[in-house]
Amino acid sequence: GDSVTQMEGPVTLSEEAFLTINCTYTATGYPSLFWYVQYPGEGLQLLLKATKADDKGSNKGFEATYRKETTSFHLEKGSVQVSDSAVYFCALSDPGANSKLTFGKGITLSVRP
Amino acid sequence: GAVVSQHPSWVICKSGTSVKIECRSLDFQATTMFWYRQFPKQSLMLMATSNEGSKATYEQGVEKDKFLINHASLTLSTLTVTSAHPEDSSFYICSAILGQGKYEQYFGPGTRLTVT
Numbered sequence: 571g572d573s574v575t576q577m578e579g580p581v582t583l584s585e586e587a588f589l590t591i592n593c594t595y596t597a598t599g600y601p602s603l604f605w606y607v608q609y610p611g612e613g614l615q616l617l618l619k620a621t622k623a624d625d626k627g628s629n630k631g632f633e634a635t636y637r638k639e640t641t642s643f644h645l646e647k648g649s650v651q652v653s654d655s656a657v658y659f660c661a662l663s664d665p666g667a668n669s670k671l672t673f674g675k676g677i678t679l680s681v682r683p
Numbered sequence: 684g685a686v687v688s689q690h691p692s693w694v695i696c697k698s699g700t701s702v703k704i705e706c707r708s709l710d711f712q713a714t715t716m717f718w719y720r721q722f723p724k725q726s727l728m729l730m731a732t733s734n735e736g737s738k739a740t741y742e743q744g745v746e747k748d749k750f751l752i753n754h755a756s757l758t759l760s761t762l763t764v765t766s767a768h769p770e771d772s773s774f775y776i777c778s779a780i781l782g783q784g785k786y787e788q789y790f791g792p793g794t795r796l797t798v799t
Binding site: 602672 | 724725780790791
């Protein structure tokens, strides 16, 4: 079945540091890929998405590129801010699965001033 | 737009009782809603897919008689945890999609259930 693997956390960075959060996936078809963010006390929000190979999703300074050859969708940001502190989830949606999402375990990012 | 609310945000109940959690799409009609369960420091696990006017589709291993889902209108789905036990304590999250062929899910803020 489909699965998503995220790097182990938590991650603690200083403000303005470079961020990479690794995500790899296993899917039978050609899934759409997502990054969701959960700020403290809030629901999950879609951060960015990519629907086909080589697509790059971007939002709020975050980027991720759909790499079919390495089955990866790593999240990057050049300069993190304290306000980026949150839990980040990588997810996929198999087109044959009625919009169902398969999530990775999530990783907590803490950014210190 | 595309706001999903949940009520209550947290609830404590005694073992053996039932508790109902509501999920509402506030500014759109949701033909499909999803219910997830999230354990501490773990991922969201899909429990069931709820379609308006029809029976929910449960994921493997989820007891449909224990977790009753009703999607009676295009803006409301409910999850009732029946005869709750301490092991049912968890964070329950719902989401909704805008319509047929749409894949982006909009999530509610979640409901923390504690069974004592």
